Amino acid sequence: MMYTKKDIEQLDRITRLTIINSVTGIKPANLIGTIGENGTTNLAVFSSVVHLGSNPALLGFICRPSTEDVGHTFQNIQATKEYTINHIHPEFAKNAHYTSANYDANISEFERCNLSEEYIPNFKAPFVKESTFKIGLRFKEQMDIKANGTMLVIGEIEHLILPDSGMVDDDIDLEASNGVGISGLNSYYSLKKIERFPFVRLHEVPDFKK
Incomplete structure (x- = not known):
């Protein structure tokens, strides 16, 4: 099977999204947790988190442009400068997936999808209690991607929380x-x-030739 650029452009939107989102292979499954200035928490599933550097420890993720109706994650990051990245585990993968719906800004995906908020001292953004591997980050900068109007959101790791069993040698x-x-x-x-x-x-x- 082979698709040309023209073939891809002529696919219906959902089929095109599914195929092009799959061509890179397996990507990390994460929930990004934020809180708005009004105290409403937000949780959204992302598969675009990438490592950008180790010193300083930087991670990035791709975000669509914010509007009044969507993009609550980045709106909250702009407001508070803090957010969390939480690994998804099989036990709550279904709950995590349904955070991707376009909920109103006054609805918390934590509550709607039956996931628990967890906080640590001196850090505003909520972690996902059900996740055993979680990261607290401070926003550093955004880089606009002109080709499709998205942006790369870059944060520095301030807290890294993982189970002892997750470290091997x-x-x-x-x-x-x-x-x-x-x-x-x-x-x-x-x-x-x-x-x-x-x-x-x-x-x-x-x-390798031997």
């Missing part, structure tokens, strides 16, 4: 922490570790 083991991945718009996958290779040094590269 000083390495985060996503299978041990029971992480979930997403493909397309609505397909969720469990993660299985297949191997761990050493940090690559040039003189240690095997001769």
